[in-house]
Amino acid sequence: MKITQISVFLENRKGRLYEVCSMLGAAGINIRALTIAETETFGVLRIIVDKPDKALELFHKNNVTANRTEVVAVEVEDRPGGLANILKSLSEQDVNVEYMYGFIEKFTEKALLVFRFDDPEKAGKVLASCGINVVTSKDIQAL
């Protein structure tokens, strides 16, 4: 149920995000979802890619500071209230979301949401019990 997110520690400097993304592009690795948390001097880029192991290897070879984080991705209907419904169930079951981000799939009516939970096991169960479609690594590759 859990999928791999890659977190990249990036210098907050012009062109650095481009450099890292072009590394992935040149290696044929596709970014499925992305978010950036930024501070004054650095940012943390969080990405879901189709080939996470290959991406990590690439980063380490190129001296890019990166590590893997386990996250949960779910599919929700791309309509008003879609996210709120999920958050309601999680909140009722006392599951805490550390951070989350989302994006819209191209060819379906669904949105993909990526969650980092403090307790991913419990979160998975809550989501499953609500009949929410939890995305697997295979799904990510196929997107």
Add this chain to the structure above:
Amino acid sequence: MDVSFWNREIETADRSSLEALQIQRLKEVVSYALKTSFYQKRLSKVGIGSPEDIKSLNDLKKIPFSVKDDLRQNYPKGMLAVDMEKVVRVHSSSGTTGIPTVIYYTREDVGRWTDLLSRGIIATGATAKDIFQNMMSYGLFTGGLGMHYGAERVGMTVIPVGGGNTQRQLQIMRDFRTTVLHITPSYLLHIHQCMPEYNIKPRDLFLKKAYLGAEPYSEPTRLKLQELYGIDIYNSYGLSEMNGPGVAFECVYKNDLHVWEDGYIVEIINPTTGEILPDGEKGEVVLTNLIRHALPLIRYRTRDLAFIHTEPCPCGRTHRRISRILGRTDDMLIINGVNVFPSQIEEVLMSIPEVGTNYMIHLATREGLDRLTVKVELYQKLFTGDLSQLDSLKGRIKDKLRASITINAHIELHEPGFLPAFEGKGKRVVDERQKL
């Protein structure tokens, strides 16, 4: 100009009486120094086995210099020359690394030190009628307590506020009608910038004088501060190794600082060769403490650069004047009045596993105060991917630095390889402060 004396006889003594007093006190200091194995070894090498081997001030020149590292090597009590029972006070200053330098004082030592501070205060024309607000930090730092004792002995009304809390400082100045301040130049400047915020103007206050120390600053800054506040500003010089403040003080003529030569023997040397320089030439200040017995220091290299004036002062004091401190011979930084060595910062950073080997120390001026920014690179292998890890890392660096150098630093994390690569630790310091 009105000139007042605390001890006219000594302050105006002719050179030969002054030197006779210096020799007598140097003998006393040597007799205590010989009780420590450190000085016993050092003095016996140059043929001094008893105080009687000091015949003239020329004999002093045979004695090798002492340095800050000697104090560190002998931490904590290796250079203590009296029983701990006789010690009534301990002060400490930062060492160049984690080991601090510790200074001990007997009751008599504190008394003699206090006397020189009272002498300095009176030399500026202050009196027992003055209200003295001491804005230097108290505690292990000598600046606060040292001047406090001197001002009390003069009979001033002493307000021991210590540093910081601008609003309270201003309120006390106004409500207690403070007339004399003891403060660092940067803090005095900062307070002026804060005054509009608290709706207080210098003319609402009753200030007449300020004693500025602990930081180097220039003559134009003194003139500017005098004009901003409408007060007289006097320079004060000292260092904990020489007891603390009160080694040298300006008189009403504000024409550089009289070194109290009955308390300290001052020499100026070429910092590279160690050769003694004639009066008027700029070099490193070397001081022998003639008034402290608990921890004798003979020919101590201060690393401060200054020169001795050749002209006598119109006030009539015979004690020679040194210039304000013109620089340092080492890489010590003075940050908001606190002495900091880059090596102390490095030691803290290298004790934290998540910090890489490259770092940078950046200094800037913000609202008149020094701001220290420490830039470090994250150690690649220990990045977990969590932002909270990075936040807590920053917090940990900040806490450890505060514990070591007592300064709140601003911490910046950088990606490995993104800070400039430096050769030698001196170059890691970028000082963009406005010169005071």
